[in-house]
Amino acid sequence: MKGFKPSAPFLLLLPAIIVLAAVVVLPLVLSLYSSFTPFRLTRPESFFVFVGFRNYLSILSNADFWWAFGRTVLLLTIALNLEMLLGLGLAMLVEKATRGQRILRTLMMFPMMFSPILVGFQFKFMFNDNIGLVNNALQSLGITEDAIPWLIEGHLAFIAIAIAEIWSSTSIFAILILAGLLAMPKEPIEAARVDGCTPWQTFRYVTWPFLMPFAYIAMTIRSLDVARAYDIVKIMTDGGPAGRTELLWTLVGRTAYSDARMGLANAMAYFSILLSIAFTVYFYNKLAAARAQIGAEW
Amino acid sequence: MDENASARLARRALTVAHRVGLFLAMLVICLPGIWIVLSSLRPTVEIMAKPPVWIPQQLSFDAYVAMFSGIGKGGIPVLDYFRNSLIISITSTVIAVAIGMAGGYAFARYRFRGKSGMFLGLMLTRTVPGIALSLPLFFLYVRLGIIDTHIGMILAYVALNVPFTIWLIDGFFRQVPKDLAEAAQIDGCTRWQAFWQVEFPLARPGVASAAIFAFLTCWNEFALASQLTRSVSSKTLPVGLLDYTAEFTIDWRGMCALAVVMIIPALTLTYVVQKHLVGGLTSGAVKG
Numbered sequence: 001m002k003g004f005k006p007s008a009p010f011l012l013l014l015p016a017i018i019v020l021a022a023v024v025v026l027p028l029v030l031s032l033y034s035s036f037t038p039f040r041l042t043r044p045e046s047f048f049v050f051v052g053f054r055n056y057l058s059i060l061s062n063a064d065f066w067w068a069f070g071r072t073v074l075l076l077t078i079a080l081n082l083e084m085l086l087g088l089g090l091a092m093l094v095e096k097a098t099r100g101q102r103i104l105r106t107l108m109m110f111p112m113m114f115s116p117i118l119v120g121f122q123f124k125f126m127f128n129d130n131i132g133l134v135n136n137a138l139q140s141l142g143i144t145e146d147a148i149p150w151l152i153e154g155h156l157a158f159i160a161i162a163i164a165e166i167w168s169s170t171s172i173f174a175i176l177i178l179a180g181l182l183a184m185p186k187e188p189i190e191a192a193r194v195d196g197c198t199p200w201q202t203f204r205y206v207t208w209p210f211l212m213p214f215a216y217i218a219m220t221i222r223s224l225d226v227a228r229a230y231d232i233v234k235i236m237t238d239g240g241p242a243g244r245t246e247l248l249w250t251l252v253g254r255t256a257y258s259d260a261r262m263g264l265a266n267a268m269a270y271f272s273i274l275l276s277i278a279f280t281v282y283f284y285n286k287l288a289a290a291r292a293q294i295g296a297e298w
Numbered sequence: 299m300d301e302n303a304s305a306r307l308a309r310r311a312l313t314v315a316h317r318v319g320l321f322l323a324m325l326v327i328c329l330p331g332i333w334i335v336l337s338s339l340r341p342t343v344e345i346m347a348k349p350p351v352w353i354p355q356q357l358s359f360d361a362y363v364a365m366f367s368g369i370g371k372g373g374i375p376v377l378d379y380f381r382n383s384l385i386i387s388i389t390s391t392v393i394a395v396a397i398g399m400a401g402g403y404a405f406a407r408y409r410f411r412g413k414s415g416m417f418l419g420l421m422l423t424r425t426v427p428g429i430a431l432s433l434p435l436f437f438l439y440v441r442l443g444i445i446d447t448h449i450g451m452i453l454a455y456v457a458l459n460v461p462f463t464i465w466l467i468d469g470f471f472r473q474v475p476k477d478l479a480e481a482a483q484i485d486g487c488t489r490w491q492a493f494w495q496v497e498f499p500l501a502r503p504g505v506a507s508a509a510i511f512a513f514l515t516c517w518n519e520f521a522l523a524s525q526l527t528r529s530v531s532s533k534t535l536p537v538g539l540l541d542y543t544a545e546f547t548i549d550w551r552g553m554c555a556l557a558v559v560m561i562i563p564a565l566t567l568t569y570v571v572q573k574h575l576v577g578g579l580t581s582g583a584v585k586g
Contacts, residue, residue: 008408012400015400016464023454024423093316093323110328115520131346231536252427253521256432269427273427276426279425
């Protein structure tokens with residue numbers, strides 16, 4: 001024991017801190033700086049020109065950006081809510097199953113194994129207006145005569161993307177909520193029933209509060225990579241038709257690499273980072289609150 | 299009697315509704331995957347047929363053979379992409395798990411100032427969208443000369459995986475009672491020995507699932523890889539999949555075959571690890 005001795009947890013965390021500082025924090029500082037320059041990849045010298053908040057101001061008055069921003073928030077709101085509801089429904093269906101629960105659980109995890117890029121590809125294939133499964137089925141069943149231009153018409157493309165997104169992430173919610181259902185003690189439910197609660201009341205006031213932390217864990221995990229929608233959109237429509245499915249992230253990618261306007265793209269990227277952080281912190285706090293509540297009741 | 303009968307009927311109707319609902323849900327979950335596998339085995343003519351051919355007339359592995367026989371149709375070097383994916387994913391998983399074990403152990407076993415703030419901070423680094431992170435990384439990597447190399451991708455993926463690995467491993471070490479390691483230390487083990495001989499074996503399934511989760515993240519990642527890789531020397535499979543769409547006509551069958559190749563390792567690994575994974579994610583939920 002000589003001289004300064006750092007504490008054990010600090011030493012143990014040091015490698016993680018170094019890696020994250022080098023690969024995430026430092027680059028982010030750099031990109032924060034470059035968001036104040038008119039930096040273009042084609043003109044390296046522009047990296048050292050300081051323009052203050054000009055990039056941010058031009059974003060604030062950019063209609064395309066606000067459309068993309070609004071669309072992203074809309075997609076996330078729709079997707080997260082539906083994923084939660086469908087996941088809850090799926091978990092309860094599987095929990096009720098008397099036989100083959102193991103295999104059902106495995107099947108339920110199926111979409112989780114698909115990488116977002118694969119999810120996008122598979123739905124691009126299924127929603128293809130000419131050879132896709134969806135249109136083929138609709139036409140064979142005689143529901144429509146003409147092919148529905150799923151990925152070509154703006155609103156339909158947005159719906160198709162939302163479906164792909166929901167398909168891929170519902171299983172995270174279902175699995176975690178199912179874990180909650182299985183871990184739940186049975187006595188409170190029985191007590192509620194004896195006391196004369198209707199099934200809905202039992203669910204609403206007994207089961208749901210217990211499941212809440214599990215749902216929030218799923219939400220937190222999910223909000224850690226909300227940006228995976230980028231992969232799906234990139235392969236399904238690449239922001240098209242005419243920018244009607246452009247999300248914040250695809251817009252950042254396009255501005256940075258196709259238009260080579262790095263400074264502007266970095267300023268946009270900061271909006272997307274703040275959006276992700278807002279989602280994560282929100283659900284993380286909810287999770288902590290729900291945990292505290294459970295701790296008090298059980 | 300009448301009441302009994304109607305109650306029985308209602309119950310039966312509920313059972314049937316439950317079965318039907320379960321079947322429909324599973325159909326929606328499984329159908330896309332099955333359709334991809336089926337399409338990879340059918341000739342292109344059948345995929346393109348109008349009116350659609352529902353029952354496959356002829357199945358063959360032609361697409362797979364073409365894909366793996368060097369530079370095949372369309373000139374997409376799948377073998378190289380496959381190798382790149384494996385090298386990058388495995389190396390970065392090993393490093394991330396080593397770092398994550400140290401960090402997770404620190405969170406599970408020690409009390410220190412700013413612990414919860416630190417944890418949240420780690421998680422927040424994970425929330426940075428890949429595409430947003432790719433901008434400065436791209437610039438830095440070009441400067442450092444590690445753009446389009448394995449090293450660059452491995453570095454990025456280690457950073458991507460460390461926070462989540464710490465979260466998972468923290469949960470698993472928490473499940474191992476503290477008393478065990480203390481007992482071992484009283485019996486004369488050093489802390490280091492107690493860790494490797496007592497705590498690590500107990501947490502091993504958890505560490506394994508964290509590793510598999512990290513591997514899958516690397517294996518599936520696209521946003522960073524699409525910008526930080528340029529050529530055959532470091533392109534991974536997800537980026538390779540996009541190569542097929544770059545052609546004038548999309549080779550659906552080839553894409554489906556490549557998709558199947560990508561999903562098989564993920565499928566097997568997730569199946570192996572599923573039980574522990576759920577346990578690890580929820581371990582802190584009830585106990586807090």
